[in-house]
Amino acid sequence: MLSKNQIKYIQSLHQKKYRQQYGAFLVEGAKSVQEVLQSDFQLEVLLITEMFYKENTRLIDSQPKPVEIVSVAELERIGTLESNNAALAVVKTKENRSLLAEPDEMALILDDIRDPGNLGTILRIADWYGVKKIICSETTADVYNPKVISASKGSFTRVSWWYGNIVQFLKQLNQNPNGSPVIYGAFLEGVNVHRLSFQHSGYLVMGNESNGIRPEVEQFITQRITIPAYGGAESLNVGIATAILLDNWRRSA
């Protein structure tokens, strides 16, 4: 049985304000909890059903941490998922450390991606294509939002992020005396990505769902790119566009 205080604490983590105050977030469901147990994230507490424990005993017992057996009803009451018959972990957030793309890697820059589902999808796609660093504007959805964590299908354990002023970040990249990396940005009238040879390393900027890349960010884009259209649709969802661009990068770089 969970105490009233435990329930109150866990439910408070549905909100960004309390996640920031307590430095903790929720990971829910069998797959995501299995992934976080195998990652370098630190767990505060692990709430699991009897069944989940039976099926994952070795994984759970391999690291010492407070574990409580709970019922499905309790899990669903304290968590955000409609159905969860497996597990919920309370996990410590990581320090907001700055990130730079190494000379052999591509990093993503997200300029005001608002939808948590889109951000989670982008984490999963980044992980598929081996992109390990995501630089987020302060206005981008909170990566610790349970919807982001859930949509990332465990990929949040293999990708790093930094939140901050991306205009400042790009300005500093630009002033590097050893030369600046290529900054790719998706626009309606850029170079067709089917004909472009990508650099192996650099940054790819993805803009807001409705408004695209802001002008103050756009000024730092050194290579405008476009996904060619063949039919009548006017646009692609930002998650889909990220996937297609990273696929073209991997194919041609």
Place this chain on the structure above:
Amino acid sequence: MLSKNQIKYIQSLHQKKYRQQYGAFLVEGAKSVQEVLQSDFQLEVLLITEMFYKENTRLIDSQPKPVEIVSVAELERIGTLESNNAALAVVKTKENRSLLAEPDEMALILDDIRDPGNLGTILRIADWYGVKKIICSETTADVYNPKVISASKGSFTRVSWWYGNIVQFLKQLNQNPNGSPVIYGAFLEGVNVHRLSFQHSGYLVMGNESNGIRPEVEQFITQRITIPAYGGAESLNVGIATAILLDNWRRSA
């Protein structure tokens, strides 16, 4: 003001059973209604706000059809969208006509795509890449579901579909004395699509979100293909995978 019977009728169309019984479905929101007004779909009635009428007078007046001015509250009460300050159209469904890919086109075959959001996304992606025909297993989500229509962002007006027994369909394709088209299917151990030269025409089969392509469908696949992975994610969402495969097809065919 809408009559009680009108309200009851429109609300019944939230459900597949009544959409099939009445041969009608709902199109909601400014963008989708603008698109359906410019398509060959037949409207039963158009419910619009004063504002939407002012902003789209020419489009609305260009074809004779019953139009009623309603309030935002009425629109949101009878429809499925959380917010809709523009329009709702009751539209006649189309006959379930069989489809064949012409010698110069790629068609999609959907084997049990269950999630309406995924199906809507696939319609939008098909439309982006100029794919005009979608062949659906009977177990695939109903294309007239309001969530599908909404997620397709108007692309449902430019894509055709047929629902039926896709095993029978593939069997018949296979027996064509003039030679069979290539049937592409996505698997974990197929040919890397970055290295494959696609045919310009054929069929691309996409399988169920959890279980992939069924064995009885798999036997007809003549070219197994795979999206190469570079990181740790185990899978991609079916909408994302469809987008990447169609992009590779357009790039190499």
